[in-house]
Amino acid sequence: MSGEIVIEATDLCKNYGEAIAVDHVSFTVGRGEIFGLLGPNGAGKTTTILMLLGLTDISSGEVSVLGFNPAREPLSVKRRVGYLPDTVGFYDQLTAADNLRYTARLIGFRLVEREKRIADALDRVGLLEFADHHVGTFSRGMRQRLGLAEILMKGAQIAILDEPTSGLDPHATSELLAIIRRFKTEGVSVLLSSHLLERVQSVCDRVALFSAGRIALIGSVSELGREVLGAGYVVDIEAEGADLVERLARVPGVTRVEQTGIGKLRLHADRDVRSEAAAEVVALHGRLKYLGVEEPSLEAIYTHYFAGRPDESLKEGARHAA
Amino acid sequence: MRREGSAFNGLGVVMLKELADHLTSIRFIILELIVMVIAVGTVYVATQQIKDTVAEDPFLFLKFFTTSREPLPSFIFWLSLLVPVMAIGLAFDAVNGEHNRRTLSRILSQPIYRDALLFGKFLGALMTLAIALVVLWLLVIGLGLLFIGIPPGGEEVARAFVFLLVTLVYAGVWLALALLFSILFRSAATAALATLGLWLFFYVIWPVLAGELAQIIVPPDPRYMALGLQTPGTVVLEQFLARLSPSTLFGEVVVAILDPTTRALGPIYLSQLQGAVLGAPLPLGASILIAWPQIVGLIATTIILFVIGYVVFQRQEVRA
Numbered sequence: 001m002s003g004e005i006v007i008e009a010t011d012l013c014k015n016y017g018e019a020i021a022v023d024h025v026s027f028t029v030g031r032g033e034i035f036g037l038l039g040p041n042g043a044g045k046t047t048t049i050l051m052l053l054g055l056t057d058i059s060s061g062e063v064s065v066l067g068f069n070p071a072r073e074p075l076s077v078k079r080r081v082g083y084l085p086d087t088v089g090f091y092d093q094l095t096a097a098d099n100l101r102y103t104a105r106l107i108g109f110r111l112v113e114r115e116k117r118i119a120d121a122l123d124r125v126g127l128l129e130f131a132d133h134h135v136g137t138f139s140r141g142m143r144q145r146l147g148l149a150e151i152l153m154k155g156a157q158i159a160i161l162d163e164p165t166s167g168l169d170p171h172a173t174s175e176l177l178a179i180i181r182r183f184k185t186e187g188v189s190v191l192l193s194s195h196l197l198e199r200v201q202s203v204c205d206r207v208a209l210f211s212a213g214r215i216a217l218i219g220s221v222s223e224l225g226r227e228v229l230g231a232g233y234v235v236d237i238e239a240e241g242a243d244l245v246e247r248l249a250r251v252p253g254v255t256r257v258e259q260t261g262i263g264k265l266r267l268h269a270d271r272d273v274r275s276e277a278a279a280e281v282v283a284l285h286g287r288l289k290y291l292g293v294e295e296p297s298l299e300a301i302y303t304h305y306f307a308g309r310p311d312e313s314l315k316e317g318a319r320h321a322a
Numbered sequence: 323m324r325r326e327g328s329a330f331n332g333l334g335v336v337m338l339k340e341l342a343d344h345l346t347s348i349r350f351i352i353l354e355l356i357v358m359v360i361a362v363g364t365v366y367v368a369t370q371q372i373k374d375t376v377a378e379d380p381f382l383f384l385k386f387f388t389t390s391r392e393p394l395p396s397f398i399f400w401l402s403l404l405v406p407v408m409a410i411g412l413a414f415d416a417v418n419g420e421h422n423r424r425t426l427s428r429i430l431s432q433p434i435y436r437d438a439l440l441f442g443k444f445l446g447a448l449m450t451l452a453i454a455l456v457v458l459w460l461l462v463i464g465l466g467l468l469f470i471g472i473p474p475g476g477e478e479v480a481r482a483f484v485f486l487l488v489t490l491v492y493a494g495v496w497l498a499l500a501l502l503f504s505i506l507f508r509s510a511a512t513a514a515l516a517t518l519g520l521w522l523f524f525y526v527i528w529p530v531l532a533g534e535l536a537q538i539i540v541p542p543d544p545r546y547m548a549l550g551l552q553t554p555g556t557v558v559l560e561q562f563l564a565r566l567s568p569s570t571l572f573g574e575v576v577v578a579i580l581d582p583t584t585r586a587l588g589p590i591y592l593s594q595l596q597g598a599v600l601g602a603p604l605p606l607g608a609s610i611l612i613a614w615p616q617i618v619g620l621i622a623t624t625i626i627l628f629v630i631g632y633v634v635f636q637r638q639e640v641r642a
Contacts, residue, residue, distance in 0.1 A: 056639060056640070078433040079433040085431070090425060092423070
């Protein structure tokens with residue numbers, strides 16, 4: 001994470017009457033960082049995003065977006081931040097370029113600059129050849145890309161994307177994620193929310209796991225893995241040789257050796273022990289067939305974390321019903 | 323706490339987009355065509371009637387608007403029927419349409435306030451109606467010239483123009499109501515039905531109901547009945563109740579503006595008529611003065627409805 005902080009939320013709360021949607025949420029996003037808000041539907045991700053944009057009132061707490069307060073200076077915030085809402089909509093009867101023209105006029109770009117920015121943005125998301133097609137004919141993935149084009153056109157310093165990949169096929173998803181990665185190389189910070197953990201894991205620098213309006217966990221994926229799953233590293237090894245289990249268990253750093261199949265072992269260690277394990281197998285004149293380290297998956301972290309807290313998931317269910 | 327920047331940032335952009343959308347929408351073209359056909363039909367029929375009956379009238383031109391011939395009602399009847407329908411047709415899905423197309427949060431994440439969006443939508447629709455009404459107005463005057471061949475006098479044109487403005491104000495009432503319902507109801511169909519229902523209520527049911535209610539609240543005096551007269555209290559109350567409907571207000575204004583001989587909109591005592599030359603036309607200023615309370619009432623209704631919608635919209639959640 002680079003030095004400059006572009007979004008800072010402190011003890012953010014939002015309640016609708018009795019119901020609490022967001023409960024003391026605090027996080028920061030640095031410049032050029034891709035930050036993920038992850039959690040089930042209704043966990044408070046979208047509400048948090050709307051508060052950052054000044055589109056909904058903040059019940060209590062402080063937010064600063066690029067040094068501006070979204071509640072008091074919404075125009076300054078909205079001029080610098082691009083937002084792609086959950087299932088973004090466009091005017092179907094207008095062409096892609098006309099949709100962007102309307103937004104560009106609202107932002108206040110002059111004619112020459114407007115046309116240049118629109119063509120440039122459409123080109124970067126691969127929609128230039130569809131500029132004069134009606135958005136009504138666009139697929140879901142194309143609409144999402146048009147939404148990203150709008151953010152590019154705006155020249156936003158922060159891109160806030162709400163469920164950008166939901167409902168997309170794998171191909172469209174990877175296209176979209178590639179565009180999101182490009183934001184990062186241009187120094188644009190990205191805040192994205194999702195309930196699809198696997199795809200998001202590949203792009204996010206850091207994530208915040210939401211549950212029932214609170215941030216349950218926050219950090220990089222590998223940090224969270226160590227914190228939640230306990231063991232830092234899981235090394236899978238497939239090899240043959242006598243006394244292999246005993247020898248491997250004596251390797252410094254290995255906490256446990258598990259037999260997962262015939263000739264298959266799993267080592268739990270607090271560091272990466274692949275080279276030592278390989279050396280042991282070779283020393284025994286065994287045959288090493290496979291050696292790999294398992295990255296902690298966000299999915300595993302998530303399931304593991306929330307499996308241990310049935311009461312919280314119950315509460316959440318009750319809120320959904322309400 | 324002062325808000326940063328102007329509330330009207332982007333107002334013109336929204337207004338022009340709405341105007342362009344309306345003018346190219348099939349919905350509007352259909353409504354406009356219906357009104358055009360009716361205008362041509364009624365003016366033609368009115369011409370025939372005028373040729374038959376009215377020999378000399380200083381305000382011949384205004385008769386195009388008001389004259390009817392069985393079985394076709396007059397032009398103003400059709401206009402008072404169709405203007406609300408057009409206004410409702412333009413605005414019933416103004417805000418909930420943006421919600422349902424999921425464009426609202428995207429538009430509001432641009433550097434504009436909600437004020438600009440709502441006001442722009444209202445003004446865009448009002449301008450659309452203004453264009454439509456001006457076209458219609460010119461059409462009627464042009465047809466009148468063609469059919470009769472006598473140019474209208476200055477006073478007639480002035481009266482017809484005031485009538486045009488008042489019609490626009492009347493359209494504004496229904497526009498503001500449709501806009502309010504488009505904010506209140508998430509479904510466009512519900513909003514359209516609710517607005518049309520309320521319009522029918524005020525247009526058809528309320529005038530009847532006002533009479534009945536007045537009879538119940540202030541029962542007619544048998545002494546007046548014996549003389550075959552209406553009880554003043556009942557009549558006054560009935561008129562008060564009827565005037566709660568924008569349709570009634572518009573009807574009264576139209577009578578005062580288009581019929582220069584109108585001296586009062588309501589019951590008057592014989593003493594008030596002393597010295598009056600019945601049937602003599604009033605100057606335009608006096609006619610406007612007679613209808614002024616009604617005109618103000620229509621404008622006030624528009625503003626109140628718009629403000630209610632504005633307040634609700636400001637507090638509404640943008641998420642779908």
